[in-house]
Amino acid sequence: MPTIRVLQVEDSELDAELVLAELDSDGITYEVCLVDDEARFVAALDEFKPHIVLSDLSMPGFSGQHALDLLRKRDEDLPFIFVSATLGEDAAIEALRNGATDYILKQNPARLASAVRRALSEADSRRASRRAEVELVRAQRFESLAMLAGGLSHDLRNLLQPLLLAGDSLQDYQDDPRLARLGKLVRDCGKRGLDMVHSMLSFARGARRAEQVRLGALFSAFGLLMQGSIPRTVTMELAIDDPELSFEGNHTELQQCLLNLCLNAIQAMPDGGHLRIETSQMDLPENFFLDEEQSRLGRYLRISVVDSGLGMDEKVLEHLFEPFFTTKEAGTGLGLLSCKRIVGSHGGVMRVDSVPGRGTRFDLYFPLEGQVSDEQMEMLDNLEGSAERVLVVVEEAGQLSLLTDTLDAYGYQAHASQSGTAALQWIEAGGLPDLVVLDADMNLFTGVRTLAALIEQGYLGGVVLLARPGASPDLHELPPLEHLYVVDKPFTTQVLLRTLRKALGGAGVGG
Incomplete structure (x- = not known):
């Protein structure tokens, strides 16, 4: 004791x-x-x-x-x-x-010591039970939020999609600075709205979708999140060694992890101090991994959160990742446990080094096997089409018009169809396209039914499926699709065009 x-x-x-x-x-x-x-x-x-x-x-x-x-x-x-x-x-x-x-x-004081031990143990149990009840209530609130978010997200994405595409189109008018500035404003507003929708859904549902995370974009968004949380007595420094580095992960979960660590660091500097977030790349040797960790050799991204705060002693470090363990009066003890879970779900490992009075350093190691090569990035950055025929099937007229105009502007031959039936009629008249861009949320003739009909007509090329996050349609009844790419709605022009290049390249079409 x-x-x-x-x-x-x-x-x-x-x-x-x-x-x-x-x-x-x-x-x-x-x-x-x-x-x-x-x-x-x-x-x-x-x-x-x-x-x-x-x-x-x-x-x-x-x-x-x-x-x-x-x-x-x-x-x-x-x-x-x-x-x-x-x-x-x-x-x-x-x-x-x-x-x-x-x-x-x-x-008769003989039982005093045993009474003291029992009373302290029971008090700890009651506090743990209350914390568990608080977390249960919080989880129930998140379930309610998820239901509300699910109902609103579809409409919000439909509202944001035209902003993203129209903003990109207006930015292309570089000879008219006013239109270019307006395009940037429209696009930035749409992007911020998109980030808010994705964050809300991810936190509420606990969903995790793998995506290519660009280090520069991750920390740009993280910097915005931290702007209102840094007191004047604390200076924050970001040192990103390679902003263009990409790896497979989840933006929202990584931001949540970094946010937890940085807010903890700020609380550990009540009199002010310095907070540094830095990145580097390294190869980890086999003896780096603990017995309970999977030994995965290779190249790793290290993200470090370093503060000059109070530090922690050995007793605190021993219990740091235990559920409900906290050194804060109002803490739940789940923040660091959540960080460790997020890092582990990315195939990574976590280390902490702390000395009382000398600050704390958290190192997060993420494997880079899924890193996009320079050659791949160069190919994906070449967004111009070469007159490939793209069939675009979207029910909503405004989005369909924006999509086809955008693809035409980037050198594709875009053919608009507002329903699966119209798409099949176009194929019968004009032959199979090089690529199909298909909305998964169509009502009259669903995306899955349209895709099945296209396959029956002999189409074996790439398919870009526009879907709501976490709600991709069930395709198990269809034949295997070798070149199927899912894009979450709403999406930016850059994301759409890069996916088109991957789909065409995978299907052996175009350059």
């Missing part, structure tokens, strides 16, 4: 020493604060922050019952044990009803 803080309410120093002798004989280590009046008792609750109160029943000008009443107004769980020579059976029962944890007679 670690050292406990004992607040003793007693007017007799001799009786106080006899009580503490029972703790000594049982090997309980403690710090004690002795008080005998209301003012000092209340001050000790705030300043000494006891783990347990041992109180006599009656003292000149003060009483144990009054002390108990004062404590219970502040804390329902802190153990309070009466240690008295005058406590009769009826008074003892009444004391327990009023919130006392236990009572010990001074004439």
Whole structure:
């Protein structure tokens, strides 16, 4: 048992020493604060922050019952044990009803130490139970949020999609600076709205979709998230070694992890300090990994969060990733556990180095096997089409018009169809296209039915499926599709065009 803080309410120093002798004989280590009046008792609750109160029943000008009443107004769980020579059976029962944890007679103090141990253990259990209840309520709120978000997200994405495509189109008018600036404004507003929708859905549902994460984009968005959270006494520095580096991951989860670590770091610097987030790449040797970790050799991205704060001792570090363990009065103890889960879900590992008074350093290691090569990025950055025939099937007229205009502007031959039936009629008249861009959310003739009909007509090329995040249609009844690419709605022009290049390249069409 670690050292406990004992607040003793007693007017007799001799009786106080006899009580503490029972703790000594049982090997309980403690710090004690002795008080005998209301003012000092209340001050000790705030300043000494006891783990347990041992109180006599009656003292000149003060009483144990009054002390108990004062404590219970502040804390329902802190153990309070009466240690008295005058406590009769009826008074003892009444004391327990009023919130006392236990009572010990001074004439028979032998069970005091065991009562103290039991009271502390039960208090810890009650606190853990309350934290679990709080987390359960929070989880239920998230479920409600997920239902609300699911209902709103489809309409929000439909509203944002024209902003993203129209903004990109307006930015192309470089000979008219006003239109270019307007295009950037429209696109940035649409992108911020898109990020908000994705973040809301990801946090509420706990969904995880793999995507190519660009380091520069990740930290650009993270910097915006941190703007309102950094106090003036703390300076934050971002040192990104390769902003163009891409790896497979999830933007929202990584931002959540970095946010948790940085907010913890800020709280560990109450008097101010320096917060540095840096990245680097390295090869990890086999002896780097712990026994319980998967030993995966190769190239890794290291993201480090370094603060100049209070630091942590060995006892805190031992329990750092335990559920509900926290050093903060209002903390849940789940932030670091969540970070470790996120890093692990990316195939990575996490390390922490901390010394009291010298700050803390968290290192997150992510494998780069899924890194996009320079050659691939160069191919994907060449977004211009070569007159490839692209069949675009979207029910909503405004989006269909924007999509086809955008593809035409980038050198594709885009053919618009507002339904699956119209798409089949176009194929019968004009032959198979080089690529199909298909909305998964069509109502009259669904995306899956349209795709099945296209395959029956002999189409085996690439398919770009425009789908709501986390709601891709069930394609198991269709024949295997070798070149199927899913794009979450709403999407930017860059994302769409890059996916088109991948789909055409995978199907062996175009350059």
